[in-house]
Amino acid sequence: MPSKKINIVLITITLAYPVSAISDYLFTAPPRETPQKGIETYQPIADYLSKSTGEKFIYRQPANWVEYSRGIQNNEYDLVFDGPHFVSWRIQYTQHSVLSKLPQLHVWRVIARSDANDIQTLDDLVGKKICAPKSPNFGMLTMMSHYSNPAREPVHIITKGWKEGFDSVVQGICVAAVMPKTNHRKFDPLLEKTRAIHTHLPYPNQAFTVSPSVPPHLQSKITRLLLSDKGQAAMSKLRDRFSHGANLISAENEEYEGISMVLSRADNFKSAVK
Structure with missing residues (x-):
């Protein structure tokens, strides 16, 4: 050169x-x-x-x-x-x-359909399908940390986004889903289709x-x-x-x-x- x-x-x-x-x-x-x-x-x-x-x-x-x-x-x-x-x-x-x-602040919600009267707490999700992104997603890990016994915990159905998780609950594919509180408010502002069964402390x-x-x-x-x-x-x-x-x-x-x-x-x- x-x-x-x-x-x-x-x-x-x-x-x-x-x-x-x-x-x-x-x-x-x-x-x-x-x-x-x-x-x-x-x-x-x-x-x-x-x-x-x-x-x-x-x-x-x-x-x-x-x-x-x-x-x-x-x-x-x-x-x-x-x-x-x-x-x-x-x-x-x-x-x-x-x-x-x-x-x-980072606030996670676990939501279920409004008419799912048998789902009131996280303990009611044992053995049932829940939608969440795959590990190591923070929301998924936060929710699953509630369960200390692998034999008594929900069945994790992997979703690719918060909207997919929300839609899966509404359509009955999953009994519940985890998502940020802000996203839940965005998808269902009047809580016409879903409700929160658990809101984690803010991070x-x-x-x-x-x-x-x-x-x-x-x-x-x-x-x-x-x-x-x-x-x-x-x-x-x-x-x-x-x-x-x-x-x-x-x-x-x-x-x-x-x-x-x-x-x-x-x-x-x-x-x-x-």
Whole structure:
């Protein structure tokens, strides 16, 4: 390659990532989206942090939940955005620190048809079909954590979305389904077709955590950047999807204490939850 072209390449790299950059930090989120949607949602965040810190943040989407779960347990990720149960596990077992979270509380509801008079409590679901996303979905794990005896628990029917679970209850495919309270209100605002038989206590919402591999001063800087106006703008697609556009807010590790216990029901985490 001619020297002129080499110089141009070096200048381009220097402008994109200043010479002070000394580390590559791996940023990830659960494989809930298609690869393209993942890039659209999370790559702007990685680009913003790289530009603002002088370090290099690389977004990588795991191929599947097995790879994602293994990566979490092996502490392969430096910056992660995901659900409260994973946040709690990383804080407890890999010394991650929470940086910022979605502002709304996470409230799960278990619903049944309005005319299902024999279904009044979670105990009435033993041996009956319930609709929920597959493990390690937080709602599914939260509901199933109510049952301590594998011989006396509901039959889990896997659904791909909250609306599918709701429709399955209305159509009689499942006796009950778990979903966020906000989704239940959206699907049946007047409670004409369904009713709640159980509402779980509220949890803190999805959050960003950072690993000990990121120096404390950089952790503080990332927090400030994410909560700034420019940071909120970089997270616009994330906010549109998960918080109806509301800004993320600061968070504390203590808020997530104990939530990881629901992962004892997750196939890829059973041996990792003590």
